[in-house]
Amino acid sequence: MAASGHDAPRRRPSTPHWLFGDQLGPHFLTAGDDGGPGRDAPVVMVEARSVFRRRRFHRAKAHLVLSAMRHRAAELGDRVRYIEAETYREGLRKAVGDGRLTVCHPTSWAALRLVRSLDGVTVLPPRGFLVGTDAFRAWAQERSGGRLHQEDFYRWVRREHDLLMDGDAPAGGRWNHDHANREPPPGDAPTLGAPAPYRPREDEIDEEVRRDLDRWEREEGITFVGRDGPRRFPASRREALAALRRFVDHRLAGFGPHEDAMLAADPVMRHSLLSSSLNLGLLDPAECVDRAEAAWRAGRAPVESAEGFVRQIAGWREYVWQQYWWFGDGHRDRNALRHRAPLPEWFLELDADAVGARCLSTVLAQVRDTGWTHHIPRLMVLGSHALQRGWDPRAVTDWFHRCFVDGYDWVMVPNVIGMSQYADGGLATTKPYTSGGAYINRMSDFCGTCAYRPDRRVGDRACPFTAGYWAFLHRHRARLEHHPRMARAVRGLDRLADLDELLDQEAARGAGPP
Incomplete structure (x- = not known):
């Protein structure tokens, strides 16, 4: 009982937050200036079979996405309501009825139309990227209707985020070290001989996913293309961080020179294999580029390799994300x-x-x-x-x-x-x-x-x-x-x-x- 004799004020329940299957990292659940959900908000996740019924996905992709979603649900425990349904609408009705929800801005025009069509859903700004859409719009409008050159954008991002910079100058004296990253493969070996990339170990969640995919194919007429071998890409935050560490500590130093080369017996070469983790939201781009820069500053990677990796994320990935929204759904x-x-x-x-x-x-x-x-x-x-x-x-x-x-x-x-x-x-x-x-x-x-x-x-x-x-x-x-x-x-x-x-x-x- 409160000392004043009055009932203590009841804490208002937090609005549930909906996580899409590519919003799986902790940065999608942190409170922030954008009205983020915060640490106590209940979470809703919907596994919609209609996604796989509409399109014939690669079986390994379907496995990875479902495994990542279910791993995230297992991490969240009692905080999450995980619904398996035919459609997102059906799943949300089961989860919250007509209640209110928040959701971070989705990553596709179709998903954005869906969330905007739902009553009671508040769409928060996008997360998982370095540049906000308003900041990009302001930058693009300064171009006076001219071409939005990727190289100009990349330099702007570097300056804005003080990324690979020495004061006002780019690290190593050049903005772009692509000239050093175009070497053909060595002619005397079938592989680069690079340290192996991180490889996850499958667990009982992967076994469950594989059984469900088999059942969908057998009983529900859902079909896939490609092979579903042992899972090669991270499906959890822990695995994604391990993959990032492995790349930065053992593979980044040699990444640059043969970035554009191809070897029949060495498809991975020195590439990071982090794109799926970034695009599932398991990694935040800021932590990836920051670790690459730290490796260069510590003398563990040449500037050409660090810059080449940073350019892929802070340059091209950011540029592609912004283009998608800038040019509109008709693109x-x-x-x-x-x-x-x-x-x-x-x-x-x-x-x-x-x-x-x-x-x-x-x-x-x-x-x-x-x-x-x-x-x-x-x-x-x-x-x-x-x-x-x-x-x-x-x-x-x-x-x-x-x-x-x-x-x-x-x-x-x-x-x-x-x-x-x-x-x-x-x-x-x-x-x-x-x-x-x-x-x-x-x-x-x-x-x-x-x-x-x-x-x-x-x-x-x-x-x-x-x-x-x-x-x-x-x-x-x-x-x-x-x-x-x-x-x-x-x-x-x-x-x-x-x-x-x-x-x-x-x-x-x-x-x-x-």
Whole structure:
């Protein structure tokens, strides 16, 4: 009883907070100036089967997402109401009825429309990124309607966050050390010989997830693509922190030089494998870049490697997130090159064994087996082939979203529509990213034992990337012949005495596996 004789005031119950399956780190549950939920707020999580019914996801991705959600629920214990339902709406009705909820800004336009359509749901600002949307809007508006160059944005982020800076100057005297991070793979070894990345151990939650996925396939008509081998990526905060430590302490120092190289027997090389943890919300980008900078300042990593890693997160990842919202939901429908061809069955099914071109077969097998490849195979093998063949960019975007463990709408729309497929006509990049076989030969060991030769345009041994490159330039000559970065390449068409033969050959190749 209170000393005054009056009843003590009752504490108002906290509003429940809804966690999406990509908001799994502790920073989504901390109180803050944005009205965050705080440490005592009850939590609601909904596992909606309709997500997997609408799209045919990679089985390893489905496993990772469900495992991560259930691991987070286990961590939260009695604080969480975890609902398995057909849809989010159904799950929320079971969890809170008509009650109020808070939720951090979702990561897709579709999810944002959903939460805004629900009565009683308060949408908090986004978390899990370095730059707020209001800050980005102010920066973009200062560009006076000009292009939003990624390099300008990256430098601004570095200054704003005092990241890899020595006073007003960039660490190491350069903003961008990309020139030092483009070395081809060593020619005398099948691997880089790097320390192994962190590998999680599966537990009873993973066993439960695998049983449920089997049952969904057997009884509910939900289908997947790809293989669900032992889980390779973190599904909990503890595992994600262990993976970050492993990378920074043992792999960051050698990350930079071969960042853009490819090796058939070494798909991981020195890459961090942290993208899925970042995109699930298990890691915060600030802690990743801060640890990389600390390693450089302690003399445990060269500035080129630290900067290359920081640029991937504070530069490109942040830039892609902001582009997704800046350009609007209609960005996914852009098709400046008017590419309409459907994705062929062998590609949709990840049928690497049907493909003769070693680069494409190797990379497609990596996706089939793990749901992951690093950024260069994505851009310069998978994306480049799709661009050369004129596949529908929206379908290509959906494929990347479904088939990669780190693939989300906000990630893939700007990356695929804007960069990989040049479907927005240059809003995000200054040129189409595609090449002939010479680039792949220089930056990988794929070509040595391939049935095709990178220097052949026509004939039985004609490289599909070399021939496809020239066919692409011919198809879009009118658009690209005055492009400042493509005009010289387009003029090269005039030197091809076998151009007609090449075009007939590529038309005959059609959508079949190369």
